[in-house]
Amino acid sequence: MSGFDWNVILNNRGLLLQGLAVSFQLTLVAIAGGMALGTVLAMCRLSRFRPLAIAAGSYVNFLRSLPLILVIFWFYILTPQIVGHPIDAYSSVLIAFTLFEAAYYCEIIRAGIASVKAGQVNAGLALGFGQFHVMRYVVLPQAFRNMLPVLLTQAIIMFQDTSIVYVVGVRDFLTAADVVANSNNRPVELYSVVAVTFLVICFTASRLVGRLQRKYAL
Amino acid sequence: MNYSWDWGLLFRSPHIGWIAQGFVTTIEMAVLAWCIAMTLGSLIGTLRTLDNPIAKRIGTLYVEIFRNVPLLAQLFLWYYVIPELLPASAQKFVKRDMADPQFWTSVVGLGCYTAARVAEQVRSGIQSIPRGQRSAALAMGFSTAQVYRYVLLPIGFRTVIPSLTNDFLGVFKNSSLALTLGVMELTAAARQIEEYTFHSFEPFAAATVLYSCVTLLVISLMRVVERRTRIAGNVGTAR
Numbered sequence: 511m512s513g514f515d516w517n518v519i520l521n522n523r524g525l526l527l528q529g530l531a532v533s534f535q536l537t538l539v540a541i542a543g544g545m546a547l548g549t550v551l552a553m554c555r556l557s558r559f560r561p562l563a564i565a566a567g568s569y570v571n572f573l574r575s576l577p578l579i580l581v582i583f584w585f586y587i588l589t590p591q592i593v594g595h596p597i598d599a600y601s602s603v604l605i606a607f608t609l610f611e612a613a614y615y616c617e618i619i620r621a622g623i624a625s626v627k628a629g630q631v632n633a634g635l636a637l638g639f640g641q642f643h644v645m646r647y648v649v650l651p652q653a654f655r656n657m658l659p660v661l662l663t664q665a666i667i668m669f670q671d672t673s674i675v676y677v678v679g680v681r682d683f684l685t686a687a688d689v690v691a692n693s694n695n696r697p698v699e700l701y702s703v704v705a706v707t708f709l710v711i712c713f714t715a716s717r718l719v720g721r722l723q724r725k726y727a728l
Numbered sequence: 729m730n731y732s733w734d735w736g737l738l739f740r741s742p743h744i745g746w747i748a749q750g751f752v753t754t755i756e757m758a759v760l761a762w763c764i765a766m767t768l769g770s771l772i773g774t775l776r777t778l779d780n781p782i783a784k785r786i787g788t789l790y791v792e793i794f795r796n797v798p799l800l801a802q803l804f805l806w807y808y809v810i811p812e813l814l815p816a817s818a819q820k821f822v823k824r825d826m827a828d829p830q831f832w833t834s835v836v837g838l839g840c841y842t843a844a845r846v847a848e849q850v851r852s853g854i855q856s857i858p859r860g861q862r863s864a865a866l867a868m869g870f871s872t873a874q875v876y877r878y879v880l881l882p883i884g885f886r887t888v889i890p891s892l893t894n895d896f897l898g899v900f901k902n903s904s905l906a907l908t909l910g911v912m913e914l915t916a917a918a919r920q921i922e923e924y925t926f927h928s929f930e931p932f933a934a935a936t937v938l939y940s941c942v943t944l945l946v947i948s949l950m951r952v953v954e955r956r957t958r959i960a961g962n963v964g965t966a967r
Binding site: 572574575576577578579580583584587591666670671673674676677684688691697698701702704705708709712713716 | 731792793795796797798799800801802804805808809812813897901902903904905907908915918919922928929932935936939940943944
């Protein structure tokens, strides 16, 4: 192995940074979409209307039983068929990520709500709060505090998972590095840089989550 | 949506063979990687609960590195980068003489990645045991190794069985990433059929069904194991 060549990274930094931006963008959109849909799913799962609860539960368990890569392939071939015209890989990946992550967020939110003791609800009702107000002022504030660290950890996992879009050729960070690695025949440098970058970002983020957890723990 | 369905193609040779072979490869990879993950993960998790600061730090370092780099990037490192850094003789073995390098690289990569997750479960299992158990064992004259062997590990493992089940399902699903290195596992087999027949729905549906079935099977199986190994007096999983 010849020496570590930094120039190949400096010369292609534009492409790499663009890839990193795509990874962040994917993460943010999937968090927003996944959490919105996940909350709806969690409410459905906790609903007293059985068919709705079962439908939401089946959706969540089914998606959680599949590899993300397979879900990405599904939407890559399915979305063009549904909308009736070819669609870019990036859009199909966004849909796949949102629907996939929603299943995971649903479980986190549901666990958060379930972590609030029944006595709290009873106490709220005894104080004369209505169902909605018990949810709004008693259950959700505590549930949110309990699940915040897990929600953020899931976001970090998702940021790492964005690298899987490599399989459909979306130019995320890893794919950009792969393109540069192949065109310059410098796999060692490029893949190392990818690994170290992810390590620094995710490690810092998880440390921050840990600090937050200690600060806001009930 | 106009699409001519042809479910029969799944059962025609060679397609049925590809799917069967892919399915077997997926299971093989998951099981082998799980063996690595359990062995290495138990060791690292135990290290993190020792009183020795150096052992603790080694455990933490391992977990932080393997948890904070995406699995796909780790696989690429194992396959493209690590062989370059080896001494010449080892390099020759890995690049030329090793049989089925993609498969084994994926197994090792998956195993080491999952080991970090297993380590965290083992650690939390051990740390969930009241301090008194350890003190009582030490007071009875157990050595540290015996305390772990007879007191902490048996209880710790039994408390974290549900989380370990999740991690096993994780490694089973993650084995699909091996297709990026060219391993013909289940998802790759589905793609190959798609490329040969231009039918995408049927092969992917077959893969989906197989993944779901295995997951369902493992979950039901582990529910029995959980019931059998439940520690008397604990709340356990309500069901």
